[in-house]
Amino acid sequence: MTCQSAYMLTGMSLRIALLGLLDAKGPASGYDLTKAFDKSLIHVWQAGHTQIYPELVKMADDGLVKVESEGARGRKIYAITPEGTARLHDWMVGHAPSTVVRSEAALKAFLLTALDPDEAIAVVTRIKADAQARFSGLECMGAPDSEEFTGRFALDLGLRQAQTMIDWADATLAALERKAASSAPRSA
Amino acid sequence: MTCQSAYMLTGMSLRIALLGLLDAKGPASGYDLTKAFDKSLIHVWQAGHTQIYPELVKMADDGLVKVESEGARGRKIYAITPEGTARLHDWMVGHAPSTVVRSEAALKAFLLTALDPDEAIAVVTRIKADAQARFSGLECMGAPDSEEFTGRFALDLGLRQAQTMIDWADATLAALERKAASSAPRSA
DNA sequence: TACATCATGTAAAGCGTTACATGATTCC
DNA sequence: GGAATCATGTAACGCTTTACATGATGTA
Incomplete structure (x- = not known):
């Protein structure tokens, strides 16, 4: 109590x-x-x-x-x-970790089916590019001189999360491209 | 402009x-x-x-x-x-995806080095348990009956993110355990 | 002298949580 | 009749962003 x-x-x-x-x-x-x-x-x-x-x-x-x-x-x-x-x-x-999630990328993922396959592909491509940029930025923070050692574990987590977003984008793009191909096969 | x-x-x-x-x-x-x-x-x-x-x-x-x-x-x-x-x-x-990040788990990861290895292990263990619970919860939302199809891509992303947290926790626990062993080897 | 950087603040408005508050309907 | 659920709202407070505002110091 x-x-x-x-x-x-x-x-x-x-x-x-x-x-x-x-x-x-x-x-x-x-x-x-x-x-x-x-x-x-x-x-x-x-x-x-x-x-x-x-x-x-x-x-x-x-x-x-x-x-x-x-x-x-x-x-x-x-x-x-x-x-x-x-x-x-x-x-x-x-402190119990808070379970609140509020992610614009996840929201876009959720709403992806509201778009045409072509538009969805554009959206996911942009998400992927962002994740790649974030990954590169984190990589720079890491290795060579690294005056900031405090962030070692957090940096590792950030890199893994960025990579996860890239992987998800690749898988989603593949699914969307299959869908685009099957819904408009006559343009081949 | x-x-x-x-x-x-x-x-x-x-x-x-x-x-x-x-x-x-x-x-x-x-x-x-x-x-x-x-x-x-x-x-x-x-x-x-x-x-x-x-x-x-x-x-x-x-x-x-x-x-x-x-x-x-x-x-x-x-x-x-x-x-x-x-x-x-x-x-x-x-809408350009916002780059703001505010993650309590990442903050804990960042501050982990402020703790004794034993305490850090306890913190990461809890983060891992949370991620496993989240993974299970998402799995239930997914497969069998699934009245909600809208969230297909978002669900996939959520599962990948939860798995990433679990993987990070495992890697971090391994590192912390090596550290704990080397800083107190006499108790073996 | 002018510009960049250092260094600190306040105010307004929007977003988000918690607590409070009310009343209708359904089921036991 | 009482409890659960349906259904809607307001108020207060805290967190976050944006805009506004000021002045000192270093440097070209």
Whole structure:
């Protein structure tokens, strides 16, 4: 009956991502964290500075981070607190993964049968091209210099997911082409 | 320069999902559509009745659907209009897939290195169990009677994605177990 | 001096969840 | 009569995006 405290029940993932970055890489400013989201968290979670700055203020109010120092140009360096570390740990081991899915690609897949085969082929071809671009982007993040080691497992997952989309697109294109051929065989 | 009209630029996916259902299955009430989301769109897009009812009203205002008839118990049957069909078609072929990703599982993958190997193993084991449950759920939706044919391609995609998560979890568990063994070899 | 980058914020609007609220009909 | 299901809605809150806004510092 005793429901765990509220942080187990609500979204919170932006907080967790920020705590994770501060935990892994040490104190940083909102500006640094915004860049980190763009650079190494882009395939995992997205947030802009307009979301990050106010969230850091709220997290400081809640004692999860604190302003460690203020540098040039009003730069504020945040550090994770022991309470913040504990919160991060609790979320990682205690938070039941949410089952919500909201995928535009899956929605297009769902609605594909509403289109003519030719149009459906165009849609899936575009999805495939996107997945290939994502795969290439992730590959670049990975191997050579790789200043970001934190994302090793997430990178592997991202690559596998992109490959899965490519494979699905290939299989779907094959099915659609069979259908296009059988529904209009006279043009051969 | 001429940006396409606003519907190309914003979210809209709930609208599209509703239009797709009305297009595929014919006129339906908000209640029916809510059930359809739960039953056949659950692995694609999620929405509850509190979101669907007001959205249908707005869509009627915009001329994409209309109240075709009113049945017992205040039941309102919505039908897609030609304009709605056109909007659905335009989105399918014209909307650039959004690149935003926000995945709690990927976030956990990213933060895995912040945990002890033992804890990380527990987290990944749970992710794997979830993916297996999702896979089984999708399998049930698929084969035998299958009153929902519309979701054929989306179902295939969902199964592939669930399998990918299972495969990633297995590979990650193997890596973590090697790490756990090498960091504490004396307990053998 | 002008432009790029660094660095921080606020405000408005839309999307999504949870809680609240109501009433009709059907089945036991 | 009571419970389950049918059927629709509103309100409050939180998350996310877009647009607006400001000023400091470095560099060509």
